[in-house]
Every structure is written in structure tokens, then in C-alpha cells.
Amino acid sequence: MTDNDTSRSPSGTTAPEIPYAGTASTAEAVAAVKEVSSRLHDFMGVPGEASAPGPGVRECEGKDPDTYFRVHHPWNFLPTSGADNDTAMANLKKKLSTGGWVVKDSYRDNSANKNLNLIADNDARKVSVWVVAYSGRATPSIGIDVTSGCYRVPEGQTVEHS
Structure with missing residues (x-):
């Protein structure tokens, strides 16, 4: 997702414009994002529990909201042991450098806890x-x-907002 760098990421670096992901029904796109989230869960490699809320559908800025959409899936992972948090992050950082993944930024935020992002x-x-x-x-x-x-919905369909 590196096309047309125009916006800013939380760390102040340049972030990419949202690219075109292809044609899919809302259900197909949600399933694809759920599968990515599941892989990320596996990447952590430590026991724990993921939060329950699933993906939601959002508009693509500047595009017809009945035809174009993107899927957003925020979730939280609570390791069984708090000591596993750092292990899970190390595993994610390693895995997010393989299989088509590219780490674009890694930084400590300016919160009191200096959280790794x-x-x-x-x-x-x-x-x-x-x-x-x-x-x-x-x-x-x-x-x-x-x-x-x-994503763009197939001809004759409209975006199903959740």
C-alpha cells in the first residue's frame, strides 16, 4: 500500500494514499480482512484472547459511498501472561517482514509508557x-x-454498511 504518498502517519512519517483493492462484495472483503487478522493472531505465537468485535465497513474518501468501501478491523489481544506481550511483539515484527509484509515504521510513541508501534x-x-x-x-x-x-462492489450491488 505504497502508492501516492500524501498523508501523515502517527509517527509523522509519510503514509500512503489508500490503494484500490479490487472488486468484491462487502461480505467477501470482510472475510478477507478477518483472515488477515487471524494470521496476525497466529503470528504473535503466544497464548491469549482476542477481543470479539469484528470488522466494519467504512467509506473511501472522495468516492461514491454506495459503490466503494474499505474494511476496518480494530481489535485487542490480551496475552495469557503479561510477560508474553514483548514476545508477541517481537514475533509480529519478525513475521511482518516476510510473506509479502513490509514493516513501514517502528517507533516508540510519546506516551508516558513509550509504547512500541x-x-x-x-x-x-x-x-x-x-x-x-x-x-x-x-x-x-x-x-x-x-x-x-x-474495494468496489460488483456491478449491480451496493455497499452493505455494518
């Missing part, structure tokens, strides 16, 4: 992920935010 793209899947390790909290966790590129 990872931003990675998978151009083939037209998805981006922003991961934040909340290791300094009383209950350590990892926040994951998966966002797809802009």
Missing part, C-alpha cells in the same frame, strides 16, 4: 496494519488495527 503493509493483499504494544499497563495488551484498500 509497528506499521506494516501487504501490497498483494492491499491491507495495512498498525500494532501498538501496551506493555507498561497494569494489564499488558496489544492493539491491532487492520485496514483494507478501497
Whole structure:
């Protein structure tokens, strides 16, 4: 998701414009993003529990909201042991450098806990992920935010907003 660098990421670096992800029904695109989130869960390699809310559908800025959409899936991972938070992040950083994934940014934010942030793209899947390790909290966790590129619904269909 590296086309047309025009916006800014949370760390202040240039972030890409949202690319075209192809044609798919809303259900197909949601399923594809769920599969990416499932792989990210596997990448962590430590036992824990993921939050329940599923992906939602958002508009693609500047495009017809009845025809174009993107899928956004924010979720949280709570490792069984708080000590596993750092292990899960190390595993994610390693895995997000393979299989079509490219780590675009890795930085400590300016919060009191200096949380580790990872931003990675998978151009083939037209998805981006922003991961934040909340290791300094009383209950350590990892926040994951998966966002797809802009999809177009097939001819004759409209976007199903959830």
C-alpha cells in the first residue's frame, strides 16, 4: 500500500494514499480482512484472547459511498501472561517482514509508557496494519488495527454498511 504518498502517519512519517483493492462484495472483503487478522493472531505465537468485535465497513474518501468501501478491523489481544506481550511483539515484527509484509515504521510513541508501534503493509493483499504494544499497563495488551484498500462492489450491488 505504497502508492501516492500524501498523508501523515502517527509517527509523522509519510503514509500512503489508500490503494484500490479490487472488486468484491462487502461480505467477501470482510472475510478477507478477518483472515488477515487471524494470521496476525497466529503470528504473535503466544497464548491469549482476542477481543470479539469484528470488522466494519467504512467509506473511501472522495468516492461514491454506495459503490466503494474499505474494511476496518480494530481489535485487542490480551496475552495469557503479561510477560508474553514483548514476545508477541517481537514475533509480529519478525513475521511482518516476510510473506509479502513490509514493516513501514517502528517507533516508540510519546506516551508516558513509550509504547512500541509497528506499521506494516501487504501490497498483494492491499491491507495495512498498525500494532501498538501496551506493555507498561497494569494489564499488558496489544492493539491491532487492520485496514483494507478501497474495494468496489460488483456491478449491480451496493455497499452493505455494518
